[in-house]
Amino acid sequence: MRRRNNTRLEPTSPVSLYVHIPFCRSKCPYCAFYSVIPTPVEVTAFLEALEGEIGFLSKSSDRPLLRTAYIGGGTPTLLSPADWERLITVLESAFSFLPTAEVTVEANPGSLAREHLALWKDWRVSRVSLGVQSLQDEDLLAMGRPHDSRQALESMAEIKGKGLSLSVDLLFGLPAQKLQGWSDTLRRVLDEGAEHLSIYELTLEDGTPWGSHPPRDLAAGYPFYRWAQYYLEKKGLLQYEIASFSKPRRWCRHNVAYWSGAPFLGIGPSAWGYDGTVRTGNVADLERYRWLIEKGIRPTLFSERLEGKRRAFELSVLALRTRWGIRIQEYRRLWGDQMLKDLQDSLEGLPPCLFRKxxxxxxxxxxxxxxxNTIWERLVP
Incomplete structure (x- = not known):
């Protein structure tokens, strides 16, 4: 097993870890996540800085014990196998993993190589989240994606061939997107063995090319979403969150940790963390991130304490994103009878069909x- 740390675990509460890899081959016109097009020198410098940020954690707390880890971006598959070897070594030296830990890596068709999959399988990776977005070449071309449907299908087959759990990301509401093509994409990703799907409606974000200059003929998202709800349930997938569907008990435990308000660590440029009370965000600039760490300064740009009604509101919205919803007795225990009444009053008058028995x-x-979104707006304190 490759550099796996099997030392005895310290008695500490397990947390989740997010690692942001800030590199992309090209920038999609709709994407607001922080990334840059890298040079080999920048990749090496980033890994050095990431190791430095992890060093801050080791100085301020016991060795973290991980229940889940998610390595995203960006495009983690732009790291070479040698870069991945180094990243794995760094993570194994700094963190302990539960024996049942879920480890997810994001990948993109076109940059995913067999060497990546072999390395991940030999380490701890249990699931791969593949950025397919669509299996219609006209959609991929409109989005400026650096792959085609053939590459996406090949990548899915390679992932399943390695025995890794396959999750697929898809987008709807695209320029001139057709419902028939969307249905075909859903069918084909299931045929390829996807156990988990994350489906997102296109959002025109500020600071992106499409946010500044929206494309013409954007498809209305509602029929695409409704069809996915119907079709995926028919095929045995459970909608366990607003945008997430999975085979029974194959949901992403890392994302469930986010939605349940569990603590998580975030490392890398633009990464967020949450300790159960305080939320922090790193600088979204690779050069500044590196400079701060070289100077011995934590790369935190943002920090806020969540308390009282605001924390209750955020946890309520996160819980309502999921099929499990808000547990009434737990909410009462955490926030008291009055805040529970305020919550119930906020939802009063909504049609009963919007709620599950x-x-x-x-x-x-x-x-x-x-x-x-309409329901959550009612909960704003």
């Missing part, structure tokens, strides 16, 4: 998930 819980139905 779940004893002891407040949980959205499929219809409710279609209008989630």
């Amino acid at each position: 779940a004893p002891g819980r407040i949980a959205l139905s499929k219809q409710g998930m279609r209008v989630g």
Whole structure:
């Protein structure tokens, strides 16, 4: 096993870890996540800085014990196998992993290599989240994606061939996107063995080319989302979150940790962390990130304490994103009878069909998930 740390675990509460790899081959016109087009020198310098940031953690706390880890970006598959060897060594030297830890890596068709998969399988990776977005070449061309449907299909087959769990990301509401093509994409990714799908409606973000100059003929997202709800359930996938579907008990435990308000560490430029009370965000600039760490300064740009009604509001919205919803007795225990009454009053008058019959819980139905934003707005303190 490759550089796996099997030392005895310290008695500490397990947390989740997110690692942001800030590199992309090209910048998609709709994407607001921080990334740059790298040179080999920048990749090496980034890995050195990441090791430095991890060093800050080791000085301030016991060795973290991980229940989940998620390495995303950006495009982690732009790291070479040698770069991945170094990253794995750094992570193994700084963190302990539960024997049942879920480790996910994001990958893109076109940059995913067999060497990546062999290395991940030999390490701890259990799932790969593949940025397919569509299996219609006209959609991929409109989005400026650096791969085609053939490469996406080949990547899915390679992942399954290695025995790794396959998750697929898809986008809908694209320019001139057709419902028939969307249905075909859903069918084909399931045929390739996807156990988990994350489906996102195109959002025109500030600071992106499409945010500044929206493309013409954007498809209305509602019929695409509703079809996915119907079709994926028919094929045996459970909608366990607003944008997430999986085979039974194959949901992404890392994302469930986010939605349940569990603590997580975030490292890398633009990464976020949360310790259960305080939320922090790193600088979203690779050069400044490196400079701060070289100077012995934590690369934290943002920090806020979540308390009282605001924390209750955020945890409520996160819980309502999921099929499990808000546990009424736990909410009462955490926030008291009055805040529970305020929550229930905020939802008063909404059609019963927006909620699922779940004893002891407040949980959205499929219809409710279609209008989630409207429901959450009622909870703003």
